[in-house]
Amino acid sequence: MHLAYPAVLAALLFATGLYGVLARRNAILVLMSVELMLNAVNLNLVAFDVWLRDTLHAGQALTLFVIAIAAAEIGIGLAIVLMVYRNRGTSDVDRLRDNAEGPDDDTSPDDPTAAPAPKDEKAEATA
Template sequence: MHLAYPAVLAALLFCVGLYGVLARRNAILVLMSVELMLNAVNLNLVAFDVWLRDSLHAGQALTLFTITIAAAEIGLGLAIVLLVFRHRGSSDIDRLTGLAEPRPGAGPQPPDASSQAAVPPQGGGDEKAEATA
């Protein structure tokens, strides 16, 4: 089999995932796109392992490790998204601007942005209490 086929497919899948990460607004859809990018890397690892006939099977072992790390990442990521959703009532990445500097020349802000901007001192204290607990 020509090596360019899996390599090109992996590159295209990675770019599709890149587009998803940049363009999506829902945090869970962003996580899905991250999964696509990780899978593109896995395909590259497997293809080059088969091509090189590696005696250590490094490509396949690393693929298994990547799959494990992806599972851990998706578990932690979903837990964080659920926590954010519980606090903010939304999992839209665009609205999570609690740490952003308020721009003086910005346009009309959505009504919930002002209430979120008022939160951070309390939220900071809350996070600290959580860290010490």
């Protein structure tokens, strides 16, 4: 098999995941795009391992490790997203700009109003 096929497919999948990470607004969709990028890396690793006929099979071992680390990452990431949703009432990454600093100073008056808002939403989430 031509080596360019899996390499090109991995590059395209990586770019697709990159677009998803940059363009998506929901945090869970961002996590899905991260999974796509990790899978592109896995495909590259497997293809080059099979091409090089490594006696240690470092590519396949690293693929298994990447899969395990991706599973851990998705667990932690979803826990963080759920905690953010519980505290803020949203999983919209564009609205999590408490640390934002920049020309849009009109958002800073929203911060005192945004501070009690999580409590309200938390109250209604736990109600």
